[in-house]
Amino acid sequence: MKLQQLRYIWEVAHHDLNVSATAQSLFTSQPGISKQIRLLEDELGVEVFARSGKHLTRITPGGETIIREAGEILRRVEGIKKIAQEFSNQRKGDLSIATTHTQARYALPPIIRGFIESYPEVSLHMHQGTPMQISEMAANGAVDFAIATEALELFNDLIMMPCYRWNRSIIVPRDHPLTQCRPLTLEAVAEYPIVTYVFGFTGRSRLDEAFQSKGLTPKVVFTAADADVIKTYVRLGLGVGIIASMAFDEKTDSDLVALDARDLFAPSITKIGFRKGTFLRGYMYDFIERFAPHLTREMVDEATHQSNRADVEALFEGIELPTH
Numbered sequence: 001m002k003l004q005q006l007r008y009i010w011e012v013a014h015h016d017l018n019v020s021a022t023a024q025s026l027f028t029s030q031p032g033i034s035k036q037i038r039l040l041e042d043e044l045g046v047e048v049f050a051r052s053g054k055h056l057t058r059i060t061p062g063g064e065t066i067i068r069e070a071g072e073i074l075r076r077v078e079g080i081k082k083i084a085q086e087f088s089n090q091r092k093g094d095l096s097i098a099t100t101h102t103q104a105r106y107a108l109p110p111i112i113r114g115f116i117e118s119y120p121e122v123s124l125h126m127h128q129g130t131p132m133q134i135s136e137m138a139a140n141g142a143v144d145f146a147i148a149t150e151a152l153e154l155f156n157d158l159i160m161m162p163c164y165r166w167n168r169s170i171i172v173p174r175d176h177p178l179t180q181c182r183p184l185t186l187e188a189v190a191e192y193p194i195v196t197y198v199f200g201f202t203g204r205s206r207l208d209e210a211f212q213s214k215g216l217t218p219k220v221v222f223t224a225a226d227a228d229v230i231k232t233y234v235r236l237g238l239g240v241g242i243i244a245s246m247a248f249d250e251k252t253d254s255d256l257v258a259l260d261a262r263d264l265f266a267p268s269i270t271k272i273g274f275r276k277g278t279f280l281r282g283y284m285y286d287f288i289e290r291f292a293p294h295l296t297r298e299m300v301d302e303a304t305h306q307s308n309r310a311d312v313e314a315l316f317e318g319i320e321l322p323t324h
Contacts, residue, residue, distance in 0.1 A: 017058070097144065102247055
């Protein structure tokens with residue numbers, strides 16, 4: 001059994017059983033991958049993949065378990081490499097982050113800029129996706145960190161730490177009637193069509209909970225994962241926008257008005273998560289602290305040593321989080 005064979009079955013499984021796409025991503029040949037998978041199956045005496053002719057059709061029950069174990073082995077190998085890199089060159093390496101558009105566009109740029117200036121030999125890779133995709137990438141070790149508001153709590157393999165609180169603003173054209181509504185109420189907002197985030201994005205659950213608590217059914221006419229897209233359709237007159245307050249820029253969005261909605265919706269908390277057992281290099285600790293200054297190396301280490309999620313949450317009780 002070779003490590004390369006384990007990598008091949010793991011990658012094929014995560015490329016929708018497409019051997020050709022796997023070969024392209026690994027810069028190798030399709031016949032070479034197929035041959036190595038067959039050799040591994042022959043050695044194990046178990047088929048990892050079911051086939052129809054030359055095509056892989058599904059992962060067998062035994063293959064599911066084998067691939068899961070292969071993933072663990074590959075993650076441990078990567079951990080060993082990180083340990084070696086930390087001792088050979090503390091300021092050189094890779095850092096991969098998965099996050100949403102809102103974080104990537106509005107919260108992370110100054111952090112990324114400062115980090116790159118301090119660590120010019122660290123290659124930084126950013127992946128964007130839905131909160132569920134982001135959490136899955138961190139849980140299976142495809143990225144080092146996941147930064148999101150939703151979905152992280154669904155994955156028990158993740159250590160999650162709170163970074164900051166944030167709330168929402170109602171976005172309308174300058175001549176909209178809501179600009180004269182004082183105080184602003186959910187009832188008044190619910191009278192208009194609403195343009196906001198797709199469910200599962202950027203604290204959308206808090207928004208829905210607020211309307212439900214008042215017995216209101218908002219008319220959501222358009223949803224998007226991107227705050228900039230939401231603002232575009234508010235400009236077109238499609239409806240009233242509800243976005244994260246950090247996503248409103250007074251200069252670039254000068255044709256719109258942001259109405260403070262912090263009294264209408266409960267605040268949300270953005271968290272950073274990483275897989276249990278991850279070896280954190282020095283610059284990884286530094287990135288976390290740059291993004292959330294209260295998450296010092298000592299605090300992060302203490303969180304990783306907690307036995308369960310409830311203990312991690314208890315660790316941060318009483319800590320005053322910054323507000324964005």
